[in-house]
Amino acid sequence: MQLQFFVRSPTHQTLTVTLESTQTLTLRHLKSSLLPNPQSISSFYFALNGKPFSDSTLLPTPEITHLSTLSLLPCISGGGGDGGATGAESRDCYLKMYSEKKPDKIDPNEKRLGQWLNCALSYEPLREPCVIDKLGNIFNKEALVEALLGKKSPKEFRHIKGLKDMINIKLSMIPGKQSDAADGAMFQCPITGLEFNGKYKFFALKNCGHIVSAKALKEVKSSACLVCHKEFVESDKMVINGSEEEVAALREKMEEEKVKTTMEKKKKRGIDVVDGKKDFGKLEGNEKLENGKKSSNGGVKKFxxxxxxxxxxxxxxxxxxxxxxxxxxxxxxxxxxxxxxxxx
Ligand SMILES: [Zn+2]
Structure with missing residues (x-):
């Protein structure tokens, strides 16, 4: 008995191959009848309706019958199939391989996603109004204010002492997204449309509070906010959920600012802080004295x-x-x- 097959070559020609049916007839026989060079045999595989078959498949099969049309396809080196895998193997082994997750390990992707979708304090989904602290953590304002009032803020957020340590931000909702949708990003860059999901870098502009992607700031070279056109300088850009180094830099800046403001406060109180000593400056002291004298003489004249x-x-x-x-x-x-x- 003879078996006839149609084979579509990689060059889209259809060849007819007739083989004598034997007990041991396999696809390899069919292949070698088409490819006289034995070296090229491993470079091609047969597929029927997109399904690949290994060379050792005995003919005929319920699928590959007399007058079937097979495709002869090249194995793409480096892209799988070059190690003899035709894709005909069961997927089970791969599924098993990936299903074994270590239970004690937090998926870093999930953790990162959580940072971008949820309040850093309450872990509830972000909803406006939102604020950031001076380290680029993002919060629901309500949750943060409540924690401050109840003096319940955890150690890592002790640097937030009041409203002055928060920056009100304006997020852009993804159009059509329900505010109570439980999954995925809710906000986006108002310029590029990149999702606020941890895959892209975002900055808050300190002056106006707009949140824009790094990409937008890079592509549109401007010293004004791309949304409200308020001018900003480089130091007004605050990275959101930054890397360890970026957060460390923000922390340093925050500490510097703190020192500066306490110095200014002391100066206002008339304390000379240049050399750190509590020394009543001559100027301030003299002025006070003079004032005292004046007022004893009538000072500001009565009407x-x-x-x-x-x-x-x-x-x-x-x-x-x-x-x-x-x-x-x-x-x-x-x-x-x-x-x-x-x-x-
Ligand atoms: Zn703005």
């Missing part, structure tokens, strides 16, 4: 009606309009009440 009297006015009369500047001779007795303008 006296007499000083403003018109030139031709009788001083006493003029003064009497306003106050009891003229000392009255009348004395109140139990019988009569003294009347100021001397009319009695």
């Amino acid at each position: 006296r009606a007499l000083d403003l009297a018109p030139a031709n006015a009788t001083k006493e009369v003029y003064a009497s309009i306003f106050t009891s500047s003229k000392k009255s001779d009348f004395k109140e007795t139990y019988m009569c009440r003294s009347l100021p303008l001397g009319r009695n």
